[in-house]
Amino acid sequence: MDLNPKSSHSENLSALKSTAEQRLKNFMQEVTGRALVMMESATQGQHGIAMDLVQEAFISLHKSYADKATEEWYPLFYTILNNKLQDWRRKEARRAQPFSWFKKISLDDDDVEQLDIVDEQALNPAEFLDQAVTVEEIQAAIAGLPVRQQQAFMLRAWEGFDTQTTAQIMNCTEGSVKTHYHRAIQALRNSLAHMNPYLGGSSE
Structure with a gap:
């Protein structure tokens, strides 16, 4: 055999x-x-x-x-x-x-679509870097974002996924991804601007 x-x-x-x-x-x-x-x-x-x-x-x-x-x-x-x-x-x-099982819990209060937002190109996180802004400060700023904005930014900017793939990963519409990503970029620029003059703020 x-x-x-x-x-x-x-x-x-x-x-x-x-x-x-x-x-x-x-x-x-x-x-x-x-x-x-x-x-x-x-x-x-x-x-x-x-x-x-x-x-x-x-x-x-x-x-x-x-x-x-x-x-x-x-x-x-x-x-x-x-x-x-x-x-x-x-x-x-x-x-x-304690009694939340009686009602639906919304985890995405910021999940509002703004359909007029143009799909922005994924940023290179290095755009936020100069001598006055450290990686730790960027991470702290990201941590201050609502979770869905964090995800949209990290998936688009850090991982390089396009809007369609990001929407599939996040189980939401492409319009929601655009909204989250746009808001995340604006919030990060605002929170880091005082440390980085190239983002529109002052380093003083």
Whole structure:
């Protein structure tokens, strides 16, 4: 009885699994830092919660989409991460409001579309940098934004997703993404202007 075909099949499966795990490891190394910054801002600096959300998203990605191409992982990962963040926010809102199960909890009070907003090009975060503005100050300014504005800015400016993909990740309309992103840019420029004269303020 020839066992070679079975052995070969088993070896192929093992090789595919090893390749997928290596791809995931490389992917995690690339996106973990940015994803953590996003989640720490969204959870108001709770590093442990942010780490848990990111790790859970990686586990779900590997469990459900290990066979997808690496390029497809980027929007899939951030969609999973956004869903886990929204679940966490709902639990926190219910914990803060003991009888909240009797009513629908709105997490997106700022989710109002302004359809006349032109789709803005994704900014390079470096535009906010000069000698007077540090990365820490930018991160603090981002953390002060409403969560949906944080997400729109981070996904568009930091991750480079277009409006359509960002809308799919955030589970909202493209008009909402445009609104959140526009408001985030304006708020960041206003909050950082006093430190950076190139943003319209004074460094004095």
